[in-house]
Amino acid sequence: MAIWNPWHGCRKLSPGCQNCYVYRRDSQFGKDSSVVSKTANFYLPIRKNRSGEYKLQNNGEVVYTCMTSDFFLEEADDWRAEAWEMIRKRPDLHFAIITKRIARFPVSLPDDWGDGYDNVTIICTCENQEQADIRLPVFLNLPIQHREIIEEPMLGEIHIEPYLSTGKIEQVTCGGESGEHARVCKFDWILQTRKQCVDSRVKFHFKQTGARFYKGDRLYSIDRKLQMVQAKKAGIDYAPSGQENFPDMERLFEKLSGSKFRSRFYLGKQEMDYIRKKGMDTVRQHAEDFVRKRLAPALIDNDGRQTPMRGHPVFLAQHATATCCRGCLFKWHGIPPGRALTLQEQEYIVCVIMEWIARQIHSENSLK
Ligand code: SF4
The missing domain is CATH 3.20.20 (TIM Barrel)
Structure with a gap:
């Protein structure tokens, strides 16, 4: 401490x-x-x-x-x-x-x-x-x-x-x-x-x-x-x-919307085009991969800096949902640092990321 x-x-x-x-x-x-x-x-x-x-x-x-x-x-x-x-x-x-x-x-x-x-x-x-x-x-x-x-x-x-x-x-x-x-x-x-x-x-x-x-x-x-x-x-x-396998998403997203920093992230045209081209299944695989390699280890040398601010829809989703580093995971999701993530925790994080992306797509569609 x-x-x-x-x-x-x-x-x-x-x-x-x-x-x-x-x-x-x-x-x-x-x-x-x-x-x-x-x-x-x-x-x-x-x-x-x-x-x-x-x-x-x-x-x-x-x-x-x-x-x-x-x-x-x-x-x-x-x-x-x-x-x-x-x-x-x-x-x-x-x-x-x-x-x-x-x-x-x-x-x-x-x-x-x-x-x-x-x-x-x-x-x-x-x-x-x-x-x-x-x-x-x-x-x-x-x-x-x-x-x-x-x-x-x-x-x-x-x-x-x-x-x-x-x-x-x-x-x-x-x-x-x-x-x-x-x-x-x-x-x-x-x-x-x-x-x-x-x-x-x-x-x-x-x-x-x-x-x-x-x-x-x-x-x-x-x-x-x-x-x-x-x-x-x-x-x-x-x-x-x-x-529980999955938390109350409504409650989590309501909390996130109260953060100025988190709520400033959104998917722009480039990211939307990328998702349309690759499909949600591929984006999900990318999310699983990023979480496994960049968040799951017990010790991460560059923790706090491992998630770029742009370059992939999943990165934006991670910043928007406070799943970008182990410090944020602890503060917002109660998952402690200093130990490897369980498979269930990795699954949960991917679920949160994909939910945010789905909501972004939904809100873009509802504006059309
Ligand atoms: S406020 Fe905390 S630190 Fe101050 S006297 Fe009370 S218990 Fe002690």
Whole structure:
């Protein structure tokens, strides 16, 4: 996991902050976490090595941003514009920003933000029902391309059905609290949130149990090292596109149409002529071939650059459907990088590409 901490330190805001891990860790070194200051890594996204290459390379990982503070903290208002500018300069990276201060999101927003940068996911934290009902209505009305929710440390059962049903949430993550004074997290709460995600076909991730985990009628004390392992063992993560051969295309295409970048791609006369000449079966074979050779391997040297911007209808379809590199496949389709694609995943990607091409042909025909 790539991390960029442009500033450090924070102020406690709501019940979830009670045993904040930043405070816990800093106290071990006698450091005052309430002092907010820029870090030596402030310029990390634009820092280059002697060969002129960015030090922070796109290797398919999301860049988790501001993990020892809150990106929208008042104390950082004067620094945020510069941080946004660095994010804007690196469209090849995808930045994930976790916040409890979603109401402060508009402060210092760049002039060209528009409907949101496509390379940014904002993750709104809701530790209990009260915070969910305060933060999520605000969150859903902000101009953001990619939204996720995190319920951590989960302090009770949380109902977010109305927010999930908007179709604007890409993923929900749940987890308990770690540390010596951790509060209890119940497995039933986690399962309740999972059910809501399944009902709304939203991706779900159980990240960690926390240190005090209640399952069945037993309270377990779980060592820090095992909290993520135990969550993984529960095997309850849910990904709509991973559990079914083919996802809900309407939902996917609706999401894609909300992206300015994705929706600017279309098939011109040259590509249409090519499809007419070769036929859809041949184009499909090309798509299968491109996916197998350029996307399926676990390690791809030029990942992020393997799909040309023109030259074949399939390339255009890949950019339009976010099936152009492993980073986009992860962000938009929940297919993780760093391992080979399964045959089922390859089939799914080809299906998405061909669906987009079919829709382009259909819309051209309907204009005639
Ligand atoms: S907002 Fe996050 S970083 Fe800040 S005090 Fe609360 S838990 Fe800690």
